Amino acid sequence: MSDDSFIQCVIPLARRLPPVLGVGAFLKNALCLIQGDEAWISRENGSLDSADAILRFEETAQAMIAMAREKPVAFAHDLHPDFPCTRWALASGFKTISVQHHHAHAAAVMAEHGITHPLLALTLDGFGLGEKNEAWGGELLQVKGDGFMRLGHLFPLHQAGGDSAARQPWRMGAAALWAMGRGGEIALRYGAFAGAAQLALMMDHGLNAPLTSSAGRLFDAACGLLDVMPIASFEGEAPMMLETLAAQRQGAALVDPDGWRIEKSKGLILDVRPLLARLADSKHAALTTEEAASLFHGTLAAALVDWTRQAAAQTGLREVALCGGCFLNQILRDLVVRELTEAGLTPLLPKQLPVGDTAIALGQAYAAALQEG
Numbered sequence: 192m193s194d195d196s197f198i199q200c201v202i203p204l205a206r207r208l209p210p211v212l213g214v215g216a217f218l219k220n221a222l223c224l225i226q227g228d229e230a231w232i233s234r235e236n237g238s239l240d241s242a243d244a245i246l247r248f249e250e251t252a253q254a255m256i257a258m259a260r261e262k263p264v265a266f267a268h269d270l271h272p273d274f275p276c277t278r279w280a281l282a283s284g285f286k287t288i289s290v291q292h293h294h295a296h297a298a299a300v301m302a303e304h305g306i307t308h309p310l311l312a313l314t315l316d317g318f319g320l321g322e323k324n325e326a327w328g329g330e331l332l333q334v335k336g337d338g339f340m341r342l343g344h345l346f347p348l349h350q351a352g353g354d355s356a357a358r359q360p361w362r363m364g365a366a367a368l369w370a371m372g373r374g375g376e377i378a379l380r381y382g383a384f385a386g387a388a389q390l391a392l393m394m395d396h397g398l399n400a401p402l403t404s405s406a407g408r409l410f411d412a413a414c415g416l417l418d419v420m421p422i423a424s425f426e427g428e429a430p431m432m433l434e435t436l437a438a439q440r441q442g443a444a445l446v447d448p449d450g451w452r453i454e455k456s457k458g459l460i461l462d463v464r465p466l467l468a469r470l471a472d473s474k475h476a477a478l479t480t481e482e483a484a485s486l487f488h489g490t491l492a493a494a495l496v497d498w499t500r501q502a503a504a505q506t507g508l509r510e511v512a513l514c515g516g517c518f519l520n521q522i523l524r525d526l527v528v529r530e531l532t533e534a535g536l537t538p539l540l541p542k543q544l545p546v547g548d549t550a551i552a553l554g555q556a557y558a559a560a561l562q563e564g
Contacts, residue, residue, distance in 0.1 A: 205305030213556030292319025295554030316515035317407030328405025343459030364415020444489030
């Protein structure tokens with residue numbers, strides 16, 4: 192490498208692969224260039240929502256191509272057509288390969304562990320565009336490096352108000368009430384917030400209220416129901432506070448054994464509306480906010496493990512990649528890792544890269560390179 196100032200780290204791969212450039216995600220963008228049996232991971236360029244970040248991305252991409260021993264045979268990119276990194280790849284003149292966001296999350300873990308055989312992946316984050324332009328984010332996948340099958344997902348909630356719901360958890364609390372058949376409570380519970388009286392009608396008619404299976408928005412729904420930071424400064428701020436509150440309660444995490452159900456009519460759909468109902472009524476049940484936060488974490492972890500165990504029984508697979516930004520939550524991560532292990536499964540976390548979107552480029556490049564040869 193003639194200039195390694197753009198390189199954050201080098202990850203060894205299990206075998207030589209074709210040279211592919213992964214252009215990364217919209218948030219926490221980084222790039223990955225595969226060179227033989229190595230994956231070169233670039234510095235992080237930040238989120239591609241400013242001219243400066245986009246310029247950094249383009250400079251990094253050009254520098255990595257210039258320093259490559261083997262020039263890329265393809266660029267791998269996200270399914271989302273409006274991401275600046277996707278548009279850059281499509282305009283490059285190179286061959287392009289699209290890799291779905293959550294597939295890339297799982298493939299990144301596989302790359303770090305030198306795995307090409309099939310495994311399960313539990314991918315929990317805020318958003319990734321699905322195969323039919325759906326908003327995904329709570330996914331249970333079967334992955335074989337170059338391809339994947341969606342085995343199941345979280346029960347969808349309306350993202351009431353569109354993207355604004357990611358920074359206004361009260362909107363996701365309202366969506367949870369609507370999903371429980373309690374839409375009539377929204378105006379009373381959230382009357383202090385502008386537009387609350389119209390939300391039920393918006394969801395009735397699907398107006399600016401797209402469905403999402405996002406685990407991040409599920410965390411926001413819990414925050415909205417518990418009045419934990421109903422208005423946040425940035426996406427993920429309220430769930431971080433919820434984790435802090437759960438940590439303040441001493442002892443083992445609380446678990447409601449009746450807090451979820453798994454529907455099998457259209458795949459494995461994990462429905463935690465019973466848990467959300469308990470959170471909505473937590474004040475009447477004399478639960479402190481700390482106890483309710485603990486109940487959410489403990490029950491969600493138990494539900495995720497039950498869900499994964501059923502997928503393992505269905506597929507015969509025993510390894511489970513854990514990925515996506517929700518696994519930055521230490522309480523959830525530790526509970527899921529411990530309980531999966533106790534269930535006889537093998538949880539796999541990244542070794543060098545974080546569980547969030549910085550690793551997307553590695554997964555894109557690895558999945559595309561496996562397709563190429």
